[in-house]
Amino acid sequence: MDAWSRFLDAFFKWQLIERYLPAILDGMAVTVEIAAAVVITGILLGLVLAILRAFRILPLSALIVIFADMLRALPPLVLVLLVYFGLPSVGINLPSFAVLWLVLSCVLAAFAEEIFWAGILSIPKGQWEAARSTGIGFVSTLAYIVLPQAVRLTVAPLTNRTLAIAKNTALGMVIGVSEILSQATTGQSFAGNATPLTMGAIAYVILFIPVVVLGRWLETRFAWRRA
Amino acid sequence: MTSNRPPILEVRGLRKSFGHLEVLRGIDLEVLPQELVFIIGPSGSGKSTLLRCCNRLEEPTGGSISIDGVDLMARSTDINAMRRRIGMVFQSFNLYPHMSALGNVALALRRVLGRKRTEAEALALAALARVGLAEKANAYPAELSGGQQQRVAIARALALGPKIMLFDEPTSALDPELVGSVLKVMRELKAGGMTMLVVSHEMRFARDAADRVIFMDHGLIVEEGTPEQIFSGPREVRTQAFIAEIAR
Numbered sequence: 001m002d003a004w005s006r007f008l009d010a011f012f013k014w015q016l017i018e019r020y021l022p023a024i025l026d027g028m029a030v031t032v033e034i035a036a037a038v039v040i041t042g043i044l045l046g047l048v049l050a051i052l053r054a055f056r057i058l059p060l061s062a063l064i065v066i067f068a069d070m071l072r073a074l075p076p077l078v079l080v081l082l083v084y085f086g087l088p089s090v091g092i093n094l095p096s097f098a099v100l101w102l103v104l105s106c107v108l109a110a111f112a113e114e115i116f117w118a119g120i121l122s123i124p125k126g127q128w129e130a131a132r133s134t135g136i137g138f139v140s141t142l143a144y145i146v147l148p149q150a151v152r153l154t155v156a157p158l159t160n161r162t163l164a165i166a167k168n169t170a171l172g173m174v175i176g177v178s179e180i181l182s183q184a185t186t187g188q189s190f191a192g193n194a195t196p197l198t199m200g201a202i203a204y205v206i207l208f209i210p211v212v213v214l215g216r217w218l219e220t221r222f223a224w225r226r227a
Numbered sequence: 228m229t230s231n232r233p234p235i236l237e238v239r240g241l242r243k244s245f246g247h248l249e250v251l252r253g254i255d256l257e258v259l260p261q262e263l264v265f266i267i268g269p270s271g272s273g274k275s276t277l278l279r280c281c282n283r284l285e286e287p288t289g290g291s292i293s294i295d296g297v298d299l300m301a302r303s304t305d306i307n308a309m310r311r312r313i314g315m316v317f318q319s320f321n322l323y324p325h326m327s328a329l330g331n332v333a334l335a336l337r338r339v340l341g342r343k344r345t346e347a348e349a350l351a352l353a354a355l356a357r358v359g360l361a362e363k364a365n366a367y368p369a370e371l372s373g374g375q376q377q378r379v380a381i382a383r384a385l386a387l388g389p390k391i392m393l394f395d396e397p398t399s400a401l402d403p404e405l406v407g408s409v410l411k412v413m414r415e416l417k418a419g420g421m422t423m424l425v426v427s428h429e430m431r432f433a434r435d436a437a438d439r440v441i442f443m444d445h446g447l448i449v450e451e452g453t454p455e456q457i458f459s460g461p462r463e464v465r466t467q468a469f470i471a472e473i474a475r
């Protein structure tokens with residue numbers, strides 16, 4: 001057997017592709033579901049936290065900062081394990097996909113909060129003053145003047161961060177969430193061949209390349225009208 | 228100018244400190260209906276701070292301010308309702324970059340006065356027409372010259388039907404050739420009977436449009452009088468020095 005067919009045999013074995021395709025497709029569906037749920041709740045929670053922080057109520061802001069710093073400092077895997085093995089001992093039993101969703105949502109929220117907050121801070125003071133001087137209240141100024149501009153500035157960093165955290169759905173493997181990597185490693189150990197892992201990698205590329213492209217597109221689109 | 232009409236703006240013993248720095252040290256000022264009061268003074272003398280206290284963008288540390296007889300500092304006063312009645316124009320325009328000229332002017336009409344979209348836009352368009360920019364209604368700030376941006380900012384304040392307009396160096400950020408268009412709008416406002424308090428370095432404008440000129444230094448009003456008195460025959464040494472300085 002020459003090197004080329006040995007390579008194909010190790011990574012792209014046709015019988016294995018056929019055998020594990022359904023499992024990988026199932027895994028893709030699970031990954032998409034969890035990633036979508038994480039993106040939605042994580043970004044929304046991050047936005048809510050940044051908005052709350054804008055009110056500059058000291059104890060509240062301090063709690064938000066502590067939350068954001070903790071969750072950004074801890075490796076997501078540590079959190080996943082901690083929550084998955086810790087919660088049952090205090091009487092809370094969450095299914096593993098819920099643990100993954102909860103943890104990753106909080107991690108994304110922590111990063112998103114910081115990104116939104118940086119966006120809010122970068123809006124010049126004059127914007128607030130112009131709005132306030134026409135009698136527009138704090139909340140409306142935030143809603144109509146500051147956030148629309150801040151959110152535009154955050155599109156690029158937020159897309160990158162979201163992508164990074166959505167990929168962490170692969171951590172579901174260690175707690176038995178049947179997402180892509182979980183299916184791929186199961187296949188790999190049964191078959192004793194890396195082909196299912198190759199398929200998993202391709203599945204990730206198929207899922208996330210469009211998000212990368214979307215991020216690029218949003219970036220140019222939102223940069224468009226700024227002076 | 229009849230003096231028996233109550234002032235639109237009445238400032239009494241106004242003080243403002245930033246930490247240990249006392250920036251306003253007891254300002255008394257009245258602006259009568261339809262009057263244009265022009266404020267001059269060296270950098271750091273407190274001109275902007277005075278203006279910003281007049282709509283409480285800056286919280287005074289002492290004294291009183293009333294607009295059209297309403298105590299601006301009273302707890303019972305709805306400051307947002309009062310701010311509609313006090314138009315403010317900034318040196319740096321501060322237009323909302325994500326909204327068209329029309330959107331900039333219509334926003335407060337919709338969000339503060341609660342007008343319907345069509346009604347707010349009709350009013351906004353009328354305000355833009357007053358500053359000569361009706362045809363730029365759909366342009367975004369980035370697509371407008373500095374002079375046009377500043378006129379949109381004036382329209383934004385004007386649309387709310389203010390009792391008084393505060394201008395903080397409205398032409399200082401403009402290229403010289405664009406200054407005239409903004410001053411022209413301000414002259415028209417004055418001719419239309421608007422009450423105005425203007426901080427500016429445009430002495431020619433002050434000479435032919437101001438009713439009164441106030442010279443401030445170190446947080447106090449040093450001298451006030453007609454433009455003629457202040458520019459041609461100031462009594463105080465500090466005023467003389469300042470006028471000589473800017474005349475060079």
Ligand SMILES: Nc1ncnc2c1ncn2[C@@H]1O[C@H](COP(=O)(O)OP(=O)(O)OP(=O)(O)O)[C@@H](O)[C@H]1O
Pocket residue numbers: 245248250268269270271272273274275276277
């Ligand atoms: N937010 C602030 N915090 C601390 N100090 C301030 C603040 N705003 C103004 N000051 C100080 O108050 C003083 C008066 O400032 P102000 O802007 O009112 O002066 P001005 O007469 O408008 O000057 P200019 O002609 O340069 O605009 C200055 O010494 C300034 O540094």
Ligand SMILES: [Mg+2]
Pocket residue numbers: 274275276395
């Ligand atoms: Mg100033």
